[in-house]
Amino acid sequence: MQTKNYIDAAKLGFLVLLVIAFQAQTLFAQATKSPLKAYTDKESQEATDILWLARILYSESKVAEEQIMVAWVVRNRVETGFRGADSYKEVALSPNQFSGLWPSDPQYKLNMSRTYSDTKDLSWKQSIAIASAVYFADESLRPISQTTRHFYSPLAVLSDPHWASGKKPALVMRDDNGSVRFAFYDNVR
Numbered sequence: 001m002q003t004k005n006y007i008d009a010a011k012l013g014f015l016v017l018l019v020i021a022f023q024a025q026t027l028f029a030q031a032t033k034s035p036l037k038a039y040t041d042k043e044s045q046e047a048t049d050i051l052w053l054a055r056i057l058y059s060e061s062k063v064a065e066e067q068i069m070v071a072w073v074v075r076n077r078v079e080t081g082f083r084g085a086d087s088y089k090e091v092a093l094s095p096n097q098f099s100g101l102w103p104s105d106p107q108y109k110l111n112m113s114r115t116y117s118d119t120k121d122l123s124w125k126q127s128i129a130i131a132s133a134v135y136f137a138d139e140s141l142r143p144i145s146q147t148t149r150h151f152y153s154p155l156a157v158l159s160d161p162h163w164a165s166g167k168k169p170a171l172v173m174r175d176d177n178g179s180v181r182f183a184f185y186d187n188v189r
Contacts, residue, residue, distance in 0.1 A: 045087075046135070049078075051116065052088040054124070054131035059100025059111040060153075062123045064130065066173055066182055069151070071134035072142060073184065076149045099156070144171060150185040163188050 056074055057067040076082070077091045085091045092101055100111045118124050139146075148170050152161055169183040 047116075049088040050128065050131045050135050051114075052092045053135060054127040055101065055111055055114055056088075056092050056098050057131055058114060058124055058127040059098055059105075059107065061182075062126075063181075064126060067127060067130045068134065069144065069171065069173065069182065069184060071130055072144055073149055073151050075134055076144070076146050080146060080149065082149050144184060145186050148184050148186045150188040151182055153182050154180045 053071060053074055057070055060070050061067050074088065074091055077085060078088055082091070083094050085094055092098060096102075099105055100107055102108060105111070114124055114127075116128065150163060152164065154160070164183070164185060167185055167188070170186040171182075171184040172180055173182040173184075175181050
């Protein structure tokens with residue numbers, strides 16, 4: 001995966017974050033035995049938030065580095081109250097935001113039906129692990145500005161979104177052929 005230089009240099013950091021993600025997911029599962037069992041309101045909210053974040057990640061990409069960056073964008077939206085959303089579910093269900101969570105998407109039913117018990121799909125397990133890691137990560141690990149709250153995949157759309165018009169992405173993630181897989185934007189209103 002090729003990106004701008006400052007992200008290329010941080011690849012090792014992403015791999016470390018991925019390892020932390022798998023560890024966090026394991027610890028989270030062990031601590032709660034069933035992540036959806038409500039021991040306290042806070043733990044129940046954490047489990048719900050992580051599940052919704054994982055659904056977003058799973059619907060957007062199956063590539064770990066891409067999922068990590070998308071997770072931080074979503075966390076940024078929650079932490080800054082973007083569009084008035086203050087939960088991961090509200091961000092996920094915000095109109096016209098995550099195409100894999102739109103009823104018109106062919107994978108909608110699969111993406112929306114994912115639960116903690118879907119343990120056979122390795123991509124889903126990865127999504128849960130990364131969602132857990134980013135959710136619990138110290139903000140010092142944030143690889144992008146907190147005002148980076150928009151992204152899109154040029155490979156997945158017919159035309160660039162209107163909000164990207166005339167703007168330079170803060171971060172571009174490319175595939176091995178040099179095609180832009182994801183472009184992330186800072187300070188979009």
